[in-house]
Amino acid sequence: MKIPYYPGCTLNTNAKDLQECAEFSAEALGFSMVEMPDWNCCGASLPLTANSAMGYAGPTNVLIGAKEEGQKEGLEDKLVTLCAVCYNVLKRTNYAFNKDAAKLDTINSLLESDYKGDTNVVHFLEVLRDDIGFDKVKESVSKELKGLKVAPYYGCFLLRPHEEVGLDDPYAPTIFEGLLKSLGCEVVDFSHKGECCGSYSAMSNAENAAECSFSVIDAAAAAGADVIATTCPLCQYNLDSKQAMMKKNHGDMKEMPIIYFTQLLSMALGKDIGKISFKSNSINPLPLLKEKGLV
Amino acid sequence: MHSGHEAAKDEYIEQIAELSGEDVSLCYQCGKCTAGCPMAEKMDLPPSMVMRYMQMEHSDELKKATSRWDCIGCLVCGSRCPKLCNPAAVMEALRQEDMRKGTRSEEIEKLPVNFVKNAPQQALVSGFRKYVP
Numbered sequence: 079m080k081i082p083y084y085p086g087c088t089l090n091t092n093a094k095d096l097q098e099c100a101e102f103s104a105e106a107l108g109f110s111m112v113e114m115p116d117w118n119c120c121g122a123s124l125p126l127t128a129n130s131a132m133g134y135a136g137p138t139n140v141l142i143g144a145k146e147e148g149q150k151e152g153l154e155d156k157l158v159t160l161c162a163v164c165y166n167v168l169k170r171t172n173y174a175f176n177k178d179a180a181k182l183d184t185i186n187s188l189l190e191s192d193y194k195g196d197t198n199v200v201h202f203l204e205v206l207r208d209d210i211g212f213d214k215v216k217e218s219v220s221k222e223l224k225g226l227k228v229a230p231y232y233g234c235f236l237l238r239p240h241e242e243v244g245l246d247d248p249y250a251p252t253i254f255e256g257l258l259k260s261l262g263c264e265v266v267d268f269s270h271k272g273e274c275c276g277s278y279s280a281m282s283n284a285e286n287a288a289e290c291s292f293s294v295i296d297a298a299a300a301a302g303a304d305v306i307a308t309t310c311p312l313c314q315y316n317l318d319s320k321q322a323m324m325k326k327n328h329g330d331m332k333e334m335p336i337i338y339f340t341q342l343l344s345m346a347l348g349k350d351i352g353k354i355s356f357k358s359n360s361i362n363p364l365p366l367l368k369e370k371g372l373v
Numbered sequence: 374m375h376s377g378h379e380a381a382k383d384e385y386i387e388q389i390a391e392l393s394g395e396d397v398s399l400c401y402q403c404g405k406c407t408a409g410c411p412m413a414e415k416m417d418l419p420p421s422m423v424m425r426y427m428q429m430e431h432s433d434e435l436k437k438a439t440s441r442w443d444c445i446g447c448l449v450c451g452s453r454c455p456k457l458c459n460p461a462a463v464m465e466a467l468r469q470e471d472m473r474k475g476t477r478s479e480e481i482e483k484l485p486v487n488f489v490k491n492a493p494q495q496a497l498v499s500g501f502r503k504y505v506p
Binding site for chain 2: 086087088091092093119121122123125126127128129133161163234238239240248273274276277278279280281282283284286287290293311312314315319
């Protein structure tokens with residue numbers, strides 16, 4: 079199974095760890111992600127206001143490119159993303175077009191295209207759940223991550239707006255938990271798995287972003303987690319790199335590693351720990367993994 | 374009874390309503406948006422109050438408020454609204470109006486070097502989309 083893959087602006091650069099581990103895992107599970115040629119940024123956010131056509135042009139071009147590439151190369155008729163934000167923007171673009179034909183016409187005339195709003199956008203997690211199956215993932219695990227207490231953090235973009243994204247139940251999602259269980263982790267349920275990390279306010283008000291991220295880490299720690307797993311490079315950045323700032327306001331806070339879900343997945347699927355990059359992790363997860371006997 | 378002529382609508386309120394595409398009259402002030410908003414404590418006008426001030430056409434107070442610059446677009450407000458309103462869209466319209474009028478925006482040259490160097494690209498792209506005209 080070969081699926082057109084859209085990396086978006088961050089996966090080939092800041093979030094290489096997330097991508098490399100995903101590529102390893104895909105291969106171990108018998109599928110591959112084929113990076114689309116000539117992709118462009120999705121915009122990393124969708125306009126919330128009415129009649130903002132320009133915000134849809136970027137993601138539409140990506141959706142068209144995936145469809146064309148898939149047909150040309152005989153790939154699966156879908157588009158897979160790793161970044162939660164790309165996933166959110168692309169899915170909501172399709173939703174907007176399916177609800178509002180005039181909007182689709184406007185964008186098609188802008189791009190001189192004939193897009194129909196029908197590129198099937200899936201997140202890597204959905205490929206694991208729906209195409210591979212968590213049972214098969216479990217069978218393929220060569221190193222169970224036993225004893226590691228992991229809090230699955232969805233954040234905003236995988237869940238909201240629910241009717242537009244539709245990945246899972248917005249209040250009681252299970253897809254992330256299902257994957258972590260298949261890796262042998264101890265899944266920690268916590269109150270803030272769908273709360274915001276502070277998102278792009280990191281640019282305008284780092285303190286606000288740090289406070290949002292602190293509330294997530296604090297809730298995960300209170301629930302007994304050793305580590306938080308995420309799918310989004312911006313969540314990873316806010317939760318991880320702002321811990322020094324958080325400590326200034328919350329002196330008794332304990333550092334917690336923030337790890338990409340694919341780092342855990344590839345570890346369980348047998349990737350040599352020395353070959354797993356932890357470049358994005360300012361809080362190094364290795365001491366914790368050693369303590370748990372996983373390294 | 375209809376008076377025969379409509380009261381003149383406040384221009385600013387009309388502009389925000391049009392930009393956002395939101396029918397603020399639907400809001401019945403249950404407060405679920407503010408209850409779920411992660412920034413509400415820091416805001417001078419949390420989402421439910423923004424909706425109320427829009428209904429009441431308190432444009433001077435809305436212009437003075439800064440809560441739209443604290444909104445992080447997490448969409449909890451809209452996802453909890455029993456009337457399917459989207460206060461985040463009103464926040465975005467208010468912010469866009471600030472930027473159109475030149476009353477407030479982020480300045481790229483003033484961003485901390487550390488942030489520009491280390492933040493994931495998506496933070497810069499989305500931040501520019503939301504906070505820079």
